[in-house]
Amino acid sequence: MGNGANEGFSYFAEIAASYDRVQSVLSPPYERGLETIVELVPFDPDEPFHFVDLGCGTAEPTARVLERFGRSTAVCIDSEPEMLGIAKRKLTPYPGRIEVREGDLTDCAIPSCDLVFSAKTFHHVHPDRLPSLIARIAAALRPGGCFILYDTMSVGPGWSDEVRRQASRFRERHVQRAVDSGRVTREEIDARREYKRMMKAAGKDVEYEHHAEDLISAMTGAGYKEVAVVWRLFADTILLAFVPAGDS
Ligand SMILES: C[S@@+](CC[C@H](N)C(=O)[O-])C[C@H]1O[C@@H](n2cnc3c(N)ncnc32)[C@H](O)[C@@H]1O
Numbered sequence: 001m002g003n004g005a006n007e008g009f010s011y012f013a014e015i016a017a018s019y020d021r022v023q024s025v026l027s028p029p030y031e032r033g034l035e036t037i038v039e040l041v042p043f044d045p046d047e048p049f050h051f052v053d054l055g056c057g058t059a060e061p062t063a064r065v066l067e068r069f070g071r072s073t074a075v076c077i078d079s080e081p082e083m084l085g086i087a088k089r090k091l092t093p094y095p096g097r098i099e100v101r102e103g104d105l106t107d108c109a110i111p112s113c114d115l116v117f118s119a120k121t122f123h124h125v126h127p128d129r130l131p132s133l134i135a136r137i138a139a140a141l142r143p144g145g146c147f148i149l150y151d152t153m154s155v156g157p158g159w160s161d162e163v164r165r166q167a168s169r170f171r172e173r174h175v176q177r178a179v180d181s182g183r184v185t186r187e188e189i190d191a192r193r194e195y196k197r198m199m200k201a202a203g204k205d206v207e208y209e210h211h212a213e214d215l216i217s218a219m220t221g222a223g224y225k226e227v228a229v230v231w232r233l234f235a236d237t238i239l240l241a242f243v244p245a246g247d248s
Pocket of ligand 1: 012059078119125
């Protein structure tokens, strides 16, 4: 990790090499969120389908779906070349089934497909840009296609202090278990948190708190037929949405 936030690096370029090992420590629900995406894929394991992973990062979610669904093919899109370099190496066991593209979610072409998912990425997109992104996803989906959105978001009334304290305890117990098991060191976690704080202060790691209600309303406005909150662990939430089938 570099010496500070003024080096001209983007946050994800700097942390790419340790992302896979550290992400599931810093975000306790992450592992279960990824497993849930795989379980929510609305196809049988031997069915062919084409999917797009928006903000694929190191392609951890994509690799899991390709592994479980042996006839699926995918396009992975992310704006950060360092993350995409790791994604390409991770996806070498799936030749001919995968295309990795560098692109910005807010204006890239989204290929026609049966399924789009995005994990832990929409909170980097400005709220004003979400409705058009959600509409472009709907337009890319074939009739009856599915969108799975996994990210941190708020739902319903705000949390009380007690719930915030409990969320913090939950997170810290998880981190401590990872430290005790030797998976990460306390110094590494502290350094990562400090680096993120510096990058945020420098405006190089921008995050927004989206409300599930706003995302659902943007989906409904974009013509999705059904939208549901299907999973939640503290702020980590999965929305499941379908565009109308051709005959409806
Ligand atoms: C927290 S990581 C999540 C990566 C991956 N989806 C996962 O679950 O591990 C967020 C990713 O979003 C990407 N990202 C952020 N803003 C983006 C944008 N506007 N266009 C494309 N990718 C973006 C970052 O480069 C990073 O790889």
